[in-house]
Amino acid sequence: MSEQPMSSDYSIRLGTSNDAVAAALLHSSRINEGFLPTLGPRFLGRLYRRIARDQGSFLMVAEKDGEILAMASSTENLGHLYRVFILRDGVIAAAGALFPIIRSLPRVFETLKYPSQGGSDLAKTPLPEAEILAVAVREGSSGIGVGRQIMVAVIAEFTRRGVESFKVITSSDNAAALALYRSVGFRDTAALEVHEGTESLALVWGAS
Numbered sequence: 110m111s112e113q114p115m116s117s118d119y120s121i122r123l124g125t126s127n128d129a130v131a132a133a134l135l136h137s138s139r140i141n142e143g144f145l146p147t148l149g150p151r152f153l154g155r156l157y158r159r160i161a162r163d164q165g166s167f168l169m170v171a172e173k174d175g176e177i178l179a180m181a182s183s184t185e186n187l188g189h190l191y192r193v194f195i196l197r198d199g200v201i202a203a204a205g206a207l208f209p210i211i212r213s214l215p216r217v218f219e220t221l222k223y224p225s226q227g228g229s230d231l232a233k234t235p236l237p238e239a240e241i242l243a244v245a246v247r248e249g250s251s252g253i254g255v256g257r258q259i260m261v262a263v264i265a266e267f268t269r270r271g272v273e274s275f276k277v278i279t280s281s282d283n284a285a286a287l288a289l290y291r292s293v294g295f296r297d298t299a300a301l302e303v304h305e306g307t308e309s310l311a312l313v314w315g316a317s
Contacts, residue, residue, distance in 0.1 A: 119178055119255060121262045124168030129157035131177040132168060132245075139245040142280050157182065159194045160242075166190050169262050171255045179246040179255045181263050185239045185272060234299040236311055239267060239275035244286070260293045264314060274315030281310045 124132060133153035160166045166184035170177050184190045241263060246256045267275050277295060279286040287310065291297075295312035302308060 119171050119173035119253075121169065121171045121259055123266070124157075124161050124170040124180065126158045126161045128168060128170050128177060128180070129154045129161060132157040132170065132180040132182065135177065135180050135245040135247060136243055139248065140243060142283070155198045156194060159198055160184065160190065163190055163193055167266055169259055169266065171259050177247070178250040179244075179259050181244045181259050182242045183240065183263055183267065183275070184242060185270065187238070187240050187242070234311075236276050236299065237272075237274040237313060237315070239272045241275065241277040244277075244289070256289055257292060260289060264293060272315075274313060276311050276313045278309050278311050281308045287312070 130150070133150040133156070136153050136157075137150045157168060160182050161168045163184070165186055166182070169181045169183070171179040244256065244260065246259075276298070277290055278301070279290070281300065290312045293314070295314045297310060298313040299311045300308060301311055
């Protein structure tokens with residue numbers, strides 16, 4: 110995907126490992142769902158570096174004057190991404206976030222188990238393997254359409270890769286995220302619990 114100039118003087122492009130730190134900082138400061146933000150920017154930086162390098166995953170960023178305004182991370186197969194991350198980065202990443210991981214062990218296991226469940230505990234609706242993992246917009250950059258534009262770019266990249274259907278999962282009470290995903294064609298598909306006691310909603314884009 111080539112860089113796409115936008116009318117608000119920002120451009121959207123595929124991220125590289127050089128964008129991992131900025132993506133991690135955005136994630137830790139702007140996303141409070143799940144346990145990943147509690148592991149800190151250092152751990153997240155390694156995860157985003159792996160996402161940018163993995164052939165089956167990709168990082169999308171919106172950039173203006175060398176600063177990252179928004180990011181979205183996606184993968185064609187979450188189970189594969191986790192396996193590669195654990196094998197190649199797990200020891201070093203865990204060493205820098207040992208105590209947060211210990212405190213969050215139940216959620217760690219829930220997260221690692223989730224891809225093998227094929228989707229939902231509450232509704233056994235088959236869900237596509239491909240997934241948008243996270244979307245974040247920098248504080249002060251909302252209202253210029255960058256969130257929607259980065260979603261459009263993610264959809265285009267999945268399409269370029271031949272992926273016809275993919276999902277995104279968010280808290281069922283995250284009204285802003287739900288509105289964003291629905292605005293670009295995602296449809297509500299299944300209620301599920303990735304983490305016990307927290308109701309989430311899976312939305313799917315593409316073939317029924």
